[in-house]
Amino acid sequence: MPDVMADRRNSPRFALILLATITETASQTKIATRTSDVSKTGCYVDTLNPLPKGTKVRVELTRGEELFETVGTVMYVSPGLGMGLQFQEPVAEEQMNILTRWLENSAHLRL
Numbered sequence: 001m002p003d004v005m006a007d008r009r010n011s012p013r014f015a016l017i018l019l020a021t022i023t024e025t026a027s028q029t030k031i032a033t034r035t036s037d038v039s040k041t042g043c044y045v046d047t048l049n050p051l052p053k054g055t056k057v058r059v060e061l062t063r064g065e066e067l068f069e070t071v072g073t074v075m076y077v078s079p080g081l082g083m084g085l086q087f088q089e090p091v092a093e094e095q096m097n098i099l100t101r102w103l104e105n106s107a108h109l110r111l
Contacts (some may be wrong), residue, residue, distance in 0.1 A: 012111075018043075019061070022047075025056040027049070031034060031047055033047045033082075035065045043061070048068070050079065051077075054073065059071065059087065073085065
């Protein structure tokens, strides 16, 4: 994620590449992509056609056979490159446990 976002982050980020499916809530349009960084509060996904800032989305991240699912909002857009997503709180406990385990196992990738 670009440095301009640094002052707004409240959770450590990890350079964790995960398969991602982002679904726009209103239209059910799906974007198949990947993450370039992930934290407990959000992620940045690579896409040539990011959704507009403020768009509500469903987030599905996959690692191996495990799936993390939550809802979120597009908070940052970098045209032609990607978008930053903030997870809506509270994230379900079982989902947060999956994400926490992934991040703990990726401590060497902390940004």
